[in-house]
Amino acid sequence: MKTPEAITWKLLSEDEARESWDETLTRFQDCAPFQSYAWGEYRRSLHWEQCRWVAFNEKDEAVAMMQASLRRYPLGVGLLWCEGGPVGDLTACGDQLQSAIKKTTDLKRVYCRFRCDRERDIEEVLRLAAQGWTLPWSPLTTSYSMMLDLSPSEDQLLAGCDRNFRRNLKRSEQNNLTVKQWLDASAEEVFAVYESMQSVKGLDEQLSREEIEQIILNLKQQLVLYCCRNEQGEVVSLLGCLVVGDRACCVFSATSEVGRGLNASYTVFWALFCHCQRIGVKFLDLAGIDPVRNHGVYRFKRATGAVPIEYLGEWDWASQPALLWFGNWAIARRDLLKRVSSALAFTKHAVKTPARLVATGVRAVLAFVVALGHLID
Numbered sequence: 001m002k003t004p005e006a007i008t009w010k011l012l013s014e015d016e017a018r019e020s021w022d023e024t025l026t027r028f029q030d031c032a033p034f035q036s037y038a039w040g041e042y043r044r045s046l047h048w049e050q051c052r053w054v055a056f057n058e059k060d061e062a063v064a065m066m067q068a069s070l071r072r073y074p075l076g077v078g079l080l081w082c083e084g085g086p087v088g089d090l091t092a093c094g095d096q097l098q099s100a101i102k103k104t105t106d107l108k109r110v111y112c113r114f115r116c117d118r119e120r121d122i123e124e125v126l127r128l129a130a131q132g133w134t135l136p137w138s139p140l141t142t143s144y145s146m147m148l149d150l151s152p153s154e155d156q157l158l159a160g161c162d163r164n165f166r167r168n169l170k171r172s173e174q175n176n177l178t179v180k181q182w183l184d185a186s187a188e189e190v191f192a193v194y195e196s197m198q199s200v201k202g203l204d205e206q207l208s209r210e211e212i213e214q215i216i217l218n219l220k221q222q223l224v225l226y227c228c229r230n231e232q233g234e235v236v237s238l239l240g241c242l243v244v245g246d247r248a249c250c251v252f253s254a255t256s257e258v259g260r261g262l263n264a265s266y267t268v269f270w271a272l273f274c275h276c277q278r279i280g281v282k283f284l285d286l287a288g289i290d291p292v293r294n295h296g297v298y299r300f301k302r303a304t305g306a307v308p309i310e311y312l313g314e315w316d317w318a319s320q321p322a323l324l325w326f327g328n329w330a331i332a333r334r335d336l337l338k339r340v341s342s343a344l345a346f347t348k349h350a351v352k353t354p355a356r357l358v359a360t361g362v363r364a365v366l367a368f369v370v371a372l373g374h375l376i377d
Contacts, residue, residue, distance in 0.1 A: 009100035032084030033242035042218040064088030076108030094131035116312035138332035143313030146306035160305030172263035187213035196256035237264035249285040
C-alpha cells in the first residue's frame with residue numbers, strides 16, 4: 001500500500017465518470033453495487049448532486065474511489081452521503097480526501113458520512129480513527145448483514161439451507177405459484193406488494209413509489225429481479241438484487257399478506273439464488289439484519305445458509321465540530337421530524353394564514369434535517 005503523501009484525489013467530470021467509472025470500480029475486490037455509476041444516477045434522479053472522486057498514486061494508478069451524493073444549503077453548507085464506499089486503499093482517505101472534498105465542491109462547511117461495505121478489520125478501524133473519521137453515535141443503517149457464498153453447486157446450496165427452509169420451499173411448489181425473472185417490472189405492482197407487507201407488519205414505508213420507479217429506470221442493466229405470482233396472476237412476492245462484478249446485494253424484498261400464506265418468499269429467494277449463481281455471482285449480500293429487533297427476518301435469512309458479517313459501516317467527518325454534532329443530532333431525530341414534516345404538509349392548506357406562514361418557516365428550518373432522514377429511504 002502507498003502512503004497517503006503519494007496520493008492525489010481527482011473529481012471526475014460527468015463525461016469522465018460515464019466512460020470509466022464502472023470499469024475502474026470492478027478492478028477493486030471490495031467494489032460495491034452502491035458505488036456503481038448507475039446507482040449515482042439513481043440518486044441524481046432523487047435530486048442529489050453526484051460527486052465521483054478517484055485517488056491516483058505517483059504512477060497515475062487508481063488506488064481508491066468514492067462516489068457520494070451531495071446536497072447544498074445556504075451559506076456554503078453541504079451534506080455528503082456515500083453508500084458502499086470508499087473502495088480500495090483506505091490509507092488514501094485521510095487529509096487528502098477531506099481537503100479534496102472541500103476544494104472540489106467549493107463548500108465552506110461540510111458534513112460527510114460514508115458507509116463502507118467491506119468486512120470490519122481492526123487495523124482499518126484504527127486507521128480511519130487516526131485519519132479523523134469518527135463512528136457516528138446515530139447511525140443511519142446497520143453494520144451487520146448476511147452473506148451467502150454462491151460458489152458451491154446448486155445441490156450443495158440447497159443442502160446448506162436449514163431443514164425448515166427446504167420444507168417450506170417444497171410446500172411453496174405445491175401452491176401453483178409462477179416464478180420468473182421480472183424483466184418488465186411495474187413500479188405500481190412492486191409498490192403494491194410493499195404496501196401489503198408494511199400493512200401486515202406495521203412497518204414504516206420502506207421505499208416510496210418514486211424510489212421504486214427510479215431504481216427500475218436507472219439500474220435496469222444491473223438489476224436482477226424475480227417475482228412470484230399466484231393462480232390469479234397477482235404478484236405476491238418479489239426479490240431483486242444489484243450486480244457489480246462477482247458481487248450482488250439485495251435492494252428489493254417484499255412479500256404480500258397472501259404470499260406469506262403461500263410460502264412464496266421461499267421460492268422467489270431460491271430462484272434468485274440460482275440465477276445469480278448461473279451468471280457468475282460469488283457473493284450475495286442479503287442486506288442488513290437486526291437479530292434483536294427483527295429476529296424473524298434474521299432467522300429467515302440465516303435459514304438460507306448465509307452467514308452473519310460485520311462491515312466497517314458508517315463513519316463521519318465534518319469541517320467544523322459543531323456540524324458533526326448537528327448531523328448526528330438531526331439523524332437521531334429523523335423519524336420524529338419526518339412525521340412533523342408530513343403533518344405540516346398535510347395541514348398546510350387547511351390552517352389559517354398566520355399558522356401557514358409559521359408552518360412554512362418550520363419546514364424551511366427542518367429541510368436540512370429531514371433530508372438526512374431521507375438518505376436511505
